[in-house]
Amino acid sequence: MTRPGRHTVIGVLVGAAVVALGVVGLVAVSSSVAAEARTRSVLVTVVVQALVVLVAAAGAVAVYASAARRRRQETEHRLEAELCTERQLARAKGHLLAGISHELREPLTAIFGFSEYLVEYGAVDETEARELVRAIRAEAIELERMVEDLFVAARIDDGSLRLRSQEVAVADVVERVLACAGRTGSRIEVSRTDALVRGDPTRVQHVLRNLLSNALRHGGARIRIITVVEGPRVTITVADDGPGLPDDVADSFLVPSEEVGRRLLTGGSGLGLAVARALAEAMGGRLDYQRAMRWTAFQLRLPGVRRPEEIDVVEPRRHRGPRRIAVGSESG
Structure with a gap:
């Protein structure tokens, strides 16, 4: 606080942590010593209140910045985990498709081979023809089973299976x-x-x-x-x-x-x-x-x-009333 002549000057440095935010300065002009004292008291009160407000605001800014950093870090970790999961699923789907392709190739090869034999050479007799047709049918049934597995797996995966x-x-x-x-x-x-x-x-x-x-x-x-x-x-x-x-x-x-x-x-x-x-x-x-x-x-x-017929039937117990006892006198 300085007092050149009849002027009262109050300057307060405002900061948060180790960072200076600014300076609050007030100047009052007084005509007497008593008025100057009252003015100085009022100015000090105003400056203190302003300081409290500014410090609270600076603290709120610091808390918000810290929360924002924490949310950003959490989001980065979540996105990284989701990306890792997606990569694992992509690899798993690749293995699944490779396995399915291998399983589908076996019955398809058999169907193609049996039908090609029939087309190329024909059937020697009815028994052979019946055996070849039966084999083709069995492989076709196996293909149908694999397709049904894929269909059911997709419905289980999206929760639509009833x-x-x-x-x-x-x-x-x-x-x-x-x-x-x-x-x-x-x-x-x-x-x-x-x-x-x-x-x-x-x-x-x-x-x-x-x-x-x-x-x-x-x-x-x-x-x-x-x-x-x-x-x-x-x-x-x-x-x-x-x-x-x-x-x-x-x-x-x-x-x-x-x-x-x-x-x-x-x-x-x-x-x-x-x-x-x-x-x-x-x-x-x-x-x-x-x-x-x-x-x-x-x-x-x-x-x-x-x-x-396997369910045990238990008959209810018959209710028995109180037992009656006849009481009589013996005659001699």
């Missing part, structure tokens, strides 16, 4: 699966059962068809389809005496996953098994893999339905 819930006879589904596969010889051993499960009949058949196709193409010489009722659940096992899944694929198949769509894209167990597992879980069941005693087994577990 399932029915009703009673399904296991024996009927197994018969349809065997008929579609075109393989009903002694190579497949089936345990007949009248068990009922609750689920979507089309999707139960889809799961069993995928499991049987996997056993026929990659399993051993013997295949078994076994149905067992285990309390409230029914277990349908498709087993074969083949080599089983590779260790890395088996490990990935056994690890539970929370994202169905992601599993369909990155599952190393193949699209058919991945779709089968996703459908089993969507119907309130599960699909397990087991390798024991040189047998490979895929176990489909679904909620069972008890038949009316």
